[in-house]
Amino acid sequence: MTDRVLTATVVLTLATAAALAAPSPSPIGTPGKHTEDSCVGCHSKLDDSRLRAPAEVAKSDIHLTQGVSCAGCHGGDPSSDDSSVAMSPARGFTGKIGVRTIPEMCGSCHSNAAFMLRYSPNIPTDQLAQYRTSKHGQALAKGDTNVAVCTSCHGTHGILPPSDARSPVYPTRIVETCGRCHGNAALMSRYGIKGDEVSEYKRSVHYAALVAKNDLSAPTCKSCHGAHGATPPGISSVSNVCGTCHLSQRERFDQSPHKDAFAALQQPACESCHSNHAILHPQDSWIGMGDKQICGSCHSAGDVGATAAASIASALAKASSAEVTTLARVQRVERSGMLMDEATVKLEEAHQAFVMAQLEIHTASVGRVESQTKAALGALTAADKSAAGAEAEIRYRRSGLFVSLAVIALAMVLLILKIRAMER
Amino acid sequence: MRMLEEFWQALDERFDLAPLVEFATHKEVPRHRHSWAYYFGGLTLFFFLVQITTGILLLLYYRPTSEAAFESVQFIVTRVPFGWLVRSVHSWSANLMILSAFAHMFSVYFLGSYAKPRELTWWSGFALLGLAVGFGFSGYLLPWNELSFFATRIGTDMVSKVPFAGAWLLKFLRGGEDVTGATLTRFFGFHVAVLPMITAALLGLHLALIQRQGMHVPEGLEEEAKTRKPIPFVPNFMLRESVVWLLGLAALAALAAFFPWELGVKADPFASAPAGIHPEWYFLFMFETLKLIPAHVLGIEGELLGLGVFGLGGLVWFLVPVLDRGSRKGHRTRAFLVLGWLLLAYIVSFTLASLAGVFK
């Protein structure tokens, strides 16, 4: 009997050793083919919800649907149903992955261009390199594990591509994702960050465009700060960042005296007037030296800038109020039934010139703003003339009808005389 | 001159026009204190003729679809030569016609001309007033502007309150559940075909009856009428009527000059009703009365009660020739005279008060 036990033990040991010694089947399967692995199979049946959760989202996870099994990140043997084999360190099982090693682990595939080519021809592979330059990456390298790593934004299990609307990094959801840390004032104060950026951004027109108008091209955190290389833009590059979309304004700013002046003063260009996160709709009333106006924060009363600001403000105000009155007049005449096509075209022209005038504010040049407001006023005068012409036509018709009234009255008088004559 | 005589001869040979000429030359209009009242009927007819003329002219350019109606009216008033005049005259003449019709009706009432043997004239006249108001209501929607759209919606809402037939009537009028392009097309059909046809028939009857029966001399004025020489219809009364008609024409020209009819803003069915929506002035007294009635009276819905009272009132008014027993014998009952004055006072005061904004 000892013989049999001995044989059995040896066979078993050899089998286990053989099994363990045999190389693990590759955790990377055929691209696009969903893997069936033992990890999901076992974990989906567990009682502990924390351990069951990853298995429950496995079906939608992009890695699993592309053929990369759990073992692709966690190691181990996905083909074995025996948990001691499947989760054996000898098979490379690492268990829960430490925060500090996550970027490198993800990068081991995602930075490998040849490897990623199997999945998508144009997929970026610079994420890890960018991350290392970011504030998050730099802090992590110094040992701070409180910063964001890949999984903080993309999720750990059930990772969806950023183009999927349910992904935490889909454009409309980014601010909530960043806000999980950046909205926590206590946490941010440890890094000297105010912590109000998220709430400020939510007041902005960019946020409104993104969330209310569903304009996915509207900037969110990553648009200005970078996604993987997340860093606040430096003083000199603020206008570069804004100018990516606001090219017309940026070109004009570059022509203005403000460009060099701000650089010398180490002032962030666009942000100085428009703010960085709480970017609201600019108002013409901002221009000037008064209380709620912005020019006075640098300029002193009577200096070149203050004088220019006053001229610009008055030119804009004049054009703006003329637009309102002319529009009201044209609409009134149109409602009464006169053709106002010419006037409407002129009003459109005036409006366009006014928009261009607001654009020219960035040149800080009174001449350039005034050339546009003059064009606007010219078009408005033409529209006004058209409306006046129509009003004159209405008066002319009235006088024409007066004449016919006179003729009718004459006829009536003569008829009465005729009747009298007849009945005498 | 010779040619005219020959022409007349030719017609007379074929159609025996002599009796007609006899009738026309002998037709007389009684002359008395209240002969002035005899002009209102003709004046109403004058405004109706203006409506037919200007209406046909508008018909040359108007398009009865919700997509094009407003634009076609805009085209008429901005681009068609004198289109603004034709349109303004059409809108004003509608109002003057109804005003004149009311004046005609009340003067007929107060002079007791509804009495036997003129019951049918009164009844056809009553129907003609209803048709005139129908013309006004259907025509009001046709420019398809904001005011007219919402006024029509509110106006047609009322018919849904009629018991039993209310829902069917609403769908019949609106061409659907709500006021849409279908309503516009339907109202257009009523306005240019159905109502004109019925009006032509009833007007023909109304005028024929008057020719047959002659003008009524009011109670108490028979002596005066006998003493004073009656007015020969041809040419005297006709010339006098021309003066009145010219006055009507002058009024139209003045109104078109001083108060040209607005084009307004195109109707948007999805916009909310602008503040201060109200129907045309001839509906105002009913409109304000219905607004004053509380939501529920003795368990009955206020509006339904109001409409019921108006319906009943209309019925009484219609049946006046029968109800006023005294009038059949030539002595009209005083009570009906008082009723008439009360009704006139009610209509005038409520209309003026509404226009003055008393009810706001």
Added chain:
Amino acid sequence: MPAAHEGPAISRRGVLNWLLGTSLGATLLAALYPVFRFVIPPEVAEAPVNRVLAGKLSELPPNSGKIFRFGSKPGILVRTASGDVRAFSAVCTHLNCTVQYRPDFQEIWCACHNGHYDLQGKNIAGPPPRPLDAYKVDIAGDDVYVTKRA
């Protein structure tokens, strides 16, 4: 020879009749003149709401654009480098400025905030959120007609 006292009466009645006839005639004319003018259709037979003559083909060389009017709204007629004629609403979908054709970009461009549209009218760069409305183009000889789609 008429009696002396009848002389002035006849001429007065004559004058009265003549005046009456003339004034009634004048009234009739004043009423009929607008009617006659009304029934003759104006130059532009229809309100230019749905269809306009936008321009002449001979005046539109390849790789050029032209602004035309659709009632009171601007439209843009574009002839591509390959000779194709297209028409769009010229009202920029961002803030309603009037767009223009840029032969250097071979794109439709808005001067106000640097919006770009491709030659299908699609918004491809800058702030415009939506493409330009495309219109139907019909060419009859040298005439280019543009119709709004229903």
